[in-house]
Amino acid sequence: MTLYSIFEKPQAKAAKDRAPVAIGERFSWFAMLLTPLYALVNGLWLLLIFWIALVMGLVYASRVIGSDAASGLYAVVVVFLGFEAPAFRRDWLLFRGYQWRGDVISSAEDLAQRDYLSHRK
Numbered sequence: 001m002t003l004y005s006i007f008e009k010p011q012a013k014a015a016k017d018r019a020p021v022a023i024g025e026r027f028s029w030f031a032m033l034l035t036p037l038y039a040l041v042n043g044l045w046l047l048l049i050f051w052i053a054l055v056m057g058l059v060y061a062s063r064v065i066g067s068d069a070a071s072g073l074y075a076v077v078v079v080f081l082g083f084e085a086p087a088f089r090r091d092w093l094l095f096r097g098y099q100w101r102g103d104v105i106s107s108a109e110d111l112a113q114r115d116y117l118s119h120r121k
Contacts, residue, residue, distance in 0.1 A: 001105050002026050004112035005090060007098040020101065022112040023089050032082030044088055047081075 004022040031038040039048035054077060062070035094100070101120075106112035 001107055002112075004104050004106055004109065005086075006101045006104055006112065006116045007090070007093045008101050009098055019113055020116055021093060021098065022104070022106075022109045022116070023086050023093075024109060024112075025086055028082050028085035031085035031088075032078050035078060035081055038085065042089055042092070044092055047088055051081075 003025045005025065006020050006022055008020040009018060028038070035051045036048055039045070039051065054074070058070045058074055061073075090100075101116065104112045104115050106115055
């Protein structure tokens with residue numbers, strides 16, 4: 001079971017039939033292993049820019065600190081990104097005007113949306 005945060009657009013800005021967004025509070029392997037693709041899929045442009053700057057900085061720093069130390073730093077950062085991926089998505093939704101509507105414990109994202117909608121009415 002996972003805790004899902006439910007976000008919804010205010011009714012004045014959203015279509016009536018638009019489903020709420022559920023974001024699971026769990027580690028994201030997708031964000032850890034394929035950070036640039038994760039950022040593009042979720043529209044997290046600042047995360048993509050950060051990742052590009054990180055890789056370029058580590059390539060440059062590897063000349064000074066060594067490739068093993070640079071690889072270790074990269075591993076630490078991508079594990080951190082895997083843990084923080086839900087927070088990045090939540091912050092991006094809040095920035096885009098979504099409002100937090102509550103938390104739901106469920107086994108899947110679609111079930112969390114269904115449970116939220118069934119208790120809302």
